[in-house]
Amino acid sequence: MTASTRTLVTGATGTVGSTVVRALRAAGRPTYSVSRGGTEGTHHFVWRMGEEEPPAELRGSWDAIVHCVADTRFGLPDGDAEEANVRPLRAALSLAGPDTHFVHLSSSFVTGLEGDITSPSRDAYRNSYEWSKATAERLVHAERDNADIVRFPIVVGARADGSLDRYSGFFWLPAAMCNGAVPALVAEEKGLLDMVSTDDIAAHVTRLLDSGPPRGHRLSVLGRGDDAQRVGEAFDTVLDALNDWRAENGVTPLDRLPYVTPQQWNRFYLPFAEEYLDRMQLLKVTAFRAYQGYLSVTDPFDVTVRVPDTRDVLYRSIRRWAKTHETSARRVPRPWRA
Incomplete structure (x- = not known):
């Protein structure tokens, strides 16, 4: 990482995104953030991704993009779930250049009823959330020659005190x-009820960015697995x-x-x-x-990164x-x- 490295985190005011932003900045990485609402500030921008053009400040080259946008509600109509979990990803991908290290945050439940993400059929998934997140993963594979995909199960708070920016x-x-x-x-x-802390996700994302872009599509599955x-x-x-x-x-x-x-x-x-x-x-x-x-x-989930x-x-x-x-x-x- 160099002093000029620029990283963008989307969904930066959400449960996970907010922790990722703090972790990257604490690690000394120049980090910009974006969310659908809130107040703009230093290196933070408001952008309704997938619904409007990006602010001028977000255009240009990015060394890394960490896409954290997600609506985890299970009961959304299919069209609403697609708008919430797929359209923002398309917008984030449009900002990524060929050398951008793209990190997409997904879900351990994305494999639905059939154990993988290959089926586009809604019937292969328990709900619209799983279906839209599987659609998103397939989009990353289709649009990027290389990317990190990070899956994780139920999210709880910080390890020190259980705090979360948003309890959902x-x-x-x-x-x-x-x-x-x-x-x-x-x-x-x-x-089995597998869980991870927001700290676990943020620490893993930081390690991925420090290691550099993968040569292809690299999948990480965080969790406790059979523990x-x-x-x-x-x-x-x-x-x-x-x-x-x-x-x-x-x-x-x-x-x-x-x-x-x-x-x-x-x-x-x-x-x-x-x-x-x-x-x-x-x-x-x-x-x-x-x-x-x-x-x-x-x-149990077949985890690749076993958290404490x-x-x-x-x-x-x-x-x-x-x-x-x-x-x-x-x-x-x-x-x-x-």
């Missing part, structure tokens, strides 16, 4: 446990973190929710319950159905969520009644 995705869990959004945990209790927490262990960690925080703040502790396997829930419980649930209860149950597949993973243990990171992240979302964390769930 997995953090539906503590909110749901506090507000009583679901009557049971529809999951495989012995399944990942079991679903039951992870949920117990979440419950312990919430109840420790609630005890310190004089709030009634939460009860441990029962486990129901997805097969039991969908075949027996839900068809019976639907007749008796009110509209709001049905909306909650339907919304959380999208997470069943991710809480029922029994085969994440149990304590999950505990710190949930406590940090409670501290920054105190109103939600103080709620007392009401029992479900027909």
Whole structure:
């Protein structure tokens, strides 16, 4: 790396992108950033990627581009998911020259139901998020002779204190446990729930950029693999973190929710319950159905970069969520009644 090296990070105010920007700047790499909203500042620009032309300051040669833009909502219509996860990538690729080190951040779940990204069929994926992220990976292969693709599973906060710039995705869990959004945990209790810290992703991206562009397409898969927490262990960690925080703040502790396997829930419980649930209860149950597949993973990811243990990171992240979302964390769930 030289003093004149220029790096651009997209999605720079997101959960992962913000940490990547801080890590690269801390490493002494001149880093520019871009996001859809917010306030422009020194080396930071607002750009609705894929919807408008880039600011003049972003045109020209880039030594490296780290593409972090992602909308992780599972329930988006296909067209909206494509606009959120594919069109911004096209815009980022348009800024890259032949010598640009391009790093695309993806997802461990991108292989969908068939175990790879080759199928363009929507039916090969659990949801529009997976399908759009697979489309994005295929686009990188088609448009670039060389690039780094980085996949990672569920993201939690910083290793030191669990902090995140934005709590999204997995953090539906503590909110749901506090507000009583679901009557049971529809999951495989012995399944694997792989997680990484934002620090793990940022450190790996920094190493990739320091090593220089790959000769072809280089895939990194971050995670714990067969050392990942079991679903039951992870949920117990979440419950312990919430109840420790609630005890310190004089709030009634939460009860441990029962486990129901997805097969039991969908075949027996839900068809019976639907007749008796009110509209709001049905909306909650339907919304959380999208997470069943991710809480029922029994085969570990084939990781190429094994990150340190994440149990304590999950505990710190949930406590940090409670501290920054105190109103939600103080709620007392009401029992479900027909």
